Amino acid sequence: MINPDDFDFIAKLVYDRSGLVLTPDKSYLLESRLVPVARKHGLKGLTELAGALRARSVQLIADTVEAMTTNESLFFRDTKPFEQFRKLVLPRLLETRTSKRSLRIWSAACSSGQEAYSLAMLLMEEGPKLAGWNIEIVGTDLSTQMVERARAGVYSQFEVQRGLPVQMLVKYFRQDGDKWQIDPRLRAMVKYREFNLLSDLSPLGTFDVIFCRNVLIYFDQATKARVLEQTARRLPPDGVLFLGGAETVLGVTDRFEPLPGERGIYRVAPPTPPLPSPALMPLAMPMPAMAAMGGRR
Amino acid sequence: MKTCLIVDDSTVVRMVARRILGELKFVTREAVNGAEALESCARSMPDAILLDWNMPVMTGIEFIEMLRCMSGGNVPRVLFCTTENEVGRIRQALDAGADEYIMKPFDSEILHTKLDQLGLIDA
Numbered sequence: 001m002i003n004p005d006d007f008d009f010i011a012k013l014v015y016d017r018s019g020l021v022l023t024p025d026k027s028y029l030l031e032s033r034l035v036p037v038a039r040k041h042g043l044k045g046l047t048e049l050a051g052a053l054r055a056r057s058v059q060l061i062a063d064t065v066e067a068m069t070t071n072e073s074l075f076f077r078d079t080k081p082f083e084q085f086r087k088l089v090l091p092r093l094l095e096t097r098t099s100k101r102s103l104r105i106w107s108a109a110c111s112s113g114q115e116a117y118s119l120a121m122l123l124m125e126e127g128p129k130l131a132g133w134n135i136e137i138v139g140t141d142l143s144t145q146m147v148e149r150a151r152a153g154v155y156s157q158f159e160v161q162r163g164l165p166v167q168m169l170v171k172y173f174r175q176d177g178d179k180w181q182i183d184p185r186l187r188a189m190v191k192y193r194e195f196n197l198l199s200d201l202s203p204l205g206t207f208d209v210i211f212c213r214n215v216l217i218y219f220d221q222a223t224k225a226r227v228l229e230q231t232a233r234r235l236p237p238d239g240v241l242f243l244g245g246a247e248t249v250l251g252v253t254d255r256f257e258p259l260p261g262e263r264g265i266y267r268v269a270p271p272t273p274p275l276p277s278p279a280l281m282p283l284a285m286p287m288p289a290m291a292a293m294g295g296r297r
Numbered sequence: 298m299k300t301c302l303i304v305d306d307s308t309v310v311r312m313v314a315r316r317i318l319g320e321l322k323f324v325t326r327e328a329v330n331g332a333e334a335l336e337s338c339a340r341s342m343p344d345a346i347l348l349d350w351n352m353p354v355m356t357g358i359e360f361i362e363m364l365r366c367m368s369g370g371n372v373p374r375v376l377f378c379t380t381e382n383e384v385g386r387i388r389q390a391l392d393a394g395a396d397e398y399i400m401k402p403f404d405s406e407i408l409h410t411k412l413d414q415l416g417l418i419d420a
Contacts, residue, residue, distance in 0.1 A: 079414065161411075162410060163414075
C-alpha cells in the first residue's frame with residue numbers, strides 16, 4: 001500500500017505534467033503501473049520511488065508520468081466515428097478543399113498509432129478520388145515509448161485482431177513471424193511526434209479534422225476547457241473535432257458546438273455576439289438615457 | 298436472438314466459445330467437424346459460424362466450400378477461428394468465402410469486435 005502523502009505527491013506530479021487526474025480510488029492503478037517503474041530504476045517500492053521523485057530524477061519523472069498515462073488502443077475504435085468520417089466529413093472536405101487539394105488530420109494522444117493508421121487506411125480505400133492530394137496525418141502522444149511504437153507500426157497478433165477487419169490486415173500489413181507491420185505507404189502518410197496536450201498547441205499548425213477521443217475523460221474541468229479552447233484555435237471555421245463516446249463540450253466550453261444530428265462530432269462555434277450594450281438598443285431605453293446619449297453627441 | 302454454430306474438435310475451445318457467445322446473447326449450437334456442421338446447417342442455417350480449420354473427418358476449408366454451394370449457404374457469416382496464422386492461409390480462407398478470420402489464441406474482446414463489424418451484435 002502506498003501512504004497518502006506519497007500518493008498525493010505522485011498524483012500532483014502526474015497532474016502537473018500530463019493533466020491526468022488521479023483520485024485516491026485509483027491507487028490500485030498507481031501501484032500496478034508504478035511498481036515496475038520502481039524496479040526498473042532499482043528502487044524497492046513506491047515509498048522509495050516517491051523519495052527519488054522528490055529528488056527530481058528527470059528520467060524517473062518521465063517514466064512515472066508515462067506509465068500512468070499510457071492506455072491500450074485498438075484499430076477503428078468504436079467503429080462509428082470512422083463511419084461518420086468516411087460518409088459525412090470526408091466527402092464534404094473533398095468538396096470544399098478541391099482547389100487546395102490538401103488535408104491535415106490530427107490524432108491527438110495517439111498512443112501506439114492505431115487511430116492514425118485506421119484513418120490512413122480509410123483514406124487509402126478512397127483510392128483514385130484522392131490521387132494528387134497532399135494528405136498529412138499527424139499523431140502526437142506524451143509518451144516517447146508510444147511515439148516510437150507508433151512510428152515503427154509493428155503490432156502483435158493480438159493487437160491486429162482488435163478492431164481491424166481481416167481484409168484490411170491482409171491488404172495493409174506485412175507479416176513477419178507473429179508480428180505484423182503496417183504498409184510503408186501508410187507509414188509515410190502519418191507523422192508522429194512527441195507532444196504534450198497541455199503545452200502551446202500552435203507549433204502543430206492547423207488541421208481540417210481533429211480526433212481527440214478518450215483523452216479529456218482523464219482531465220479535470222479546468223484542464224478540459226483549456227485544451228478545448230486551444231484545440232479550437234487549431235481548426236478553420238469549417239473544421240471538425242471528434243470526441244470520445246463519454247466526452248462532450250457542453251458545460252465545458254462555448255468554443256465548440258455539436259454538429260447537429262451527429263453524435264461525437266463538434267464544430268467551432270461562431271463568435272458569440274458581444275452583450276448588447278445600451279447604446280445599440282435605443283428602443284429599449286428609458287427616455288432619460290436617450291436624452292443623455294443625445295447630450296454626449 | 299442470433300444463432301451461432303461453433304465448429305471445433307476441441308472440447309475446451311467449444312466451451313470457451315460457448316461461454317463468450319452466451320455473454321454476447323447468442324444461441325449456440327455445436328459440431329465437432331465439418332461433416333457434422335454441414336448436417337446442422339442443412340437442418341437450419343445459423344446467423345454465424347465460428348469455424349476451426351484442422352479437424353478430423355472434414356476440415357473447415359472443405360466445409361465452407363460445400364456450405365457456400367448449398368441453398369441458403371451464403372446466409373451465415375463465417376468466422377474462421379484457428380491456430381493457422383500464415384497470411385497465405387488467411388487469403389485462402391477469404392477466397393473460399395470466409396467473412397472474418399480469428400487467429401488463436403483469442404479472447405472475448407476479439408470475438409466481440411469481429412462479430413460487431415459483421416453487424417451481428419444487436420445494439
